[in-house]
Amino acid sequence: xxxxxxxxxxxxxxxxDLILDDISFSIEMGDLVSIIGPSGCGKSTLLRCLxxxxxxxxxxVTIDGITLSRPMQEKLxxxxxxxxxxxxxxxxxxxxxxxxxxxxxxxxxxENIMLAPIVVKKEQHDVARAKAMAxxxxxxxxxxxxxxxxxxxxxxxxxxxxxRALAMQPKVMLYDEPTSALDPGMxxxxxEVMRHLDHEGMTQIIVTHEMRFARDASDYIIYIENGKIxxxxxxxxxxxxxxxxxxxxxxxxxx
Ligand SMILES: Nc1ncnc2c1ncn2[C@@H]1O[C@H](COP(=O)(O)OP(=O)(O)O)[C@@H](O)[C@H]1O
Ligand SMILES: [Mg+2]
Numbered sequence: 200x201x202x203x204x205x206x207x208x209x210x211x212x213x214x215x216d217l218i219l220d221d222i223s224f225s226i227e228m229g230d231l232v233s234i235i236g237p238s239g240c241g242k243s244t245l246l247r248c249l250x251x252x253x254x255x256x257x258x259x260v261t262i263d264g265i266t267l268s269r270p271m272q273e274k275l276x277x278x279x280x281x282x283x284x285x286x287x288x289x290x291x292x293x294x295x296x297x298x299x300x301x302x303x304x305x306x307x308x309x310e311n312i313m314l315a316p317i318v319v320k321k322e323q324h325d326v327a328r329a330k331a332m333a334x335x336x337x338x339x340x341x342x343x344x345x346x347x348x349x350x351x352x353x354x355x356x357x358x359x360x361x362x363r364a365l366a367m368q369p370k371v372m373l374y375d376e377p378t379s380a381l382d383p384g385m386x387x388x389x390x391e392v393m394r395h396l397d398h399e400g401m402t403q404i405i406v407t408h409e410m411r412f413a414r415d416a417s418d419y420i421i422y423i424e425n426g427k428i429x430x431x432x433x434x435x436x437x438x439x440x441x442x443x444x445x446x447x448x449x450x451x452x453x454x
Pocket of ligand 2: 242243375
């Protein structure tokens, strides 16, 4: 089967610092992949490059047939117009969920979810509304459609943020520590939404410290340290017998 997502030799610098060092992996449609690793290893930067919130300096990213590619160069260069156009097209296929929800505070949940389909996709109001209500139902928030984010719990806000990302009908969902800002009692309701989406066949990449979820729900796990992939492993194997000593050391802290 051809990969839905392919990342080849991705390099990313901040000034002189190499933040992502020759990252390569591919993900098939319907997979759920967890990315784990210590703080500062480059997990967020990697997701931002996949979602084109950030540009990368060399390598190739392909998502659903749209390819962004930059050659290795002596000196770092700014990206050109064509790259930006492609990045814009690619971003339409990628949904992103952040640790801090990033909902529009002055809008109701329903309005939050309807906004991008209407503004970006030029969907009819009625169509966007019906889809948004269906998504609210899917994440268990139908009764809260007219509430504003401030009146909701963290778990409810995060489920709304997932519904909002889904409204653009992405080919893949990216989550950057989606449960890290939540009280422990609310973690499970958010993980449950991701499990449900997995059963529906959504492709998902999750940066997480929830090791039990990573082990139970993932098709495989990518361990990153210092901007490099240390190992890509089967979800059980990495916990039972990690291939690399660095992975073993990291996981020991969570077991
Ligand atoms: N805008 C930036 N400018 C300079 N360095 C950055 C910037 N964003 C992130 N970094 C650095 O890149 C590295 C990776 O950061 P990040 O991707 O946020 O890691 P993680 O999400 O794994 O904690 C860190 O060393 C961080 O300090
Ligand atoms: Mg991060």
